[in-house]
Amino acid sequence: MTARVLDGVATAATVKDELRARVEALRGLGAAPGLATLLVGDDPASRSYVAGKHRDCLEVGIASIEVELPATATQTDVRAAIRDLNAAREVTGLVVQLPLPTRIDAEAMLEEVDPAKDADGLHPTNLGRLVLGVDGAIDAPLPCTPSACVELLARHGVPLAGADVCVIGRGLTVGRSIGLLLTRRGVDATVTLTHSRTPDLAAHVRRADVVVAAVGSRHLVRPDWIAPGAAVLDVGITRERMLANGRARLAGDVHPGVADVAGWLSPVPGGVGPMTRVMLLDNVVRAAERAAR
């Protein structure tokens, strides 16, 4: 068997087309969406992530607001910048780019963001709403990578109702919250959350119809762990050697041999990554739609 590709690039392009139409409609109402980023200091990787977010915004017509503070900025300066962006009408989504300088309390700064404008969907208020929202529509920003995984599966017709899902990794950006989305009424998956202290991890993975590997350990998930025909989402990323273009070669958590056993597999790169970026845009547009109502 050769697994079918859970194609994040093509799916993200479709979602971007839909977002363009939604942005156009908002513009007609005088409620255009805007993403603000706050960058503190001059870390090249952070600068490049921020630039990528604004390129994505440009593609779908979301306005970009870029705020930068010097590496010498105090916590008071950062808090003031966040409060200004919380109050700005043209800002419907806000990202405080991490890492912040070590003397600044990053957790406290992230909590300072207005939950309604939380583009990453990781504000404690929004995670709390997700815990409470087992039923019906969730009218709050969603964590981008978990919602990217669910969207990628749904748009490829991979059934989740009644499916056994094994999530590997209990990290904050993926594993910790994805079960909350997958076990909602209407999605109806059954989820096992595993981590580095789970005995016999392979046995848990073998029982799964859907595997979400979110660790950051190169090729951890072996072909003999996978039930034939299972859908496998490779979320984890390990940066390998540098390529001639200055970019790092990326490896996923899933061994390439899994493609011979699985029914579906998301590639690295080109799987969950592009979908995560597009779900951030979705949070920004949904916030503008909420504000317009």
Ligand code: NAP
């Ligand atoms: P994290 O906070 O570092 O969590 C990693 C988790 O993996 C931890 O819960 C850890 O368990 C677990 N783990 C480590 N070794 C393990 C092993 N041998 N067996 C089972 N579990 C093991 O990471 P995260 O923020 O959730 O992100 C996870 C990965 O996804 C990272 O590689 C990140 O770069 C990637 N990611 C990708 C995207 C994307 O767009 N593609 C987006 C977000 C994150 P313990 O808790 O027991 O230590």
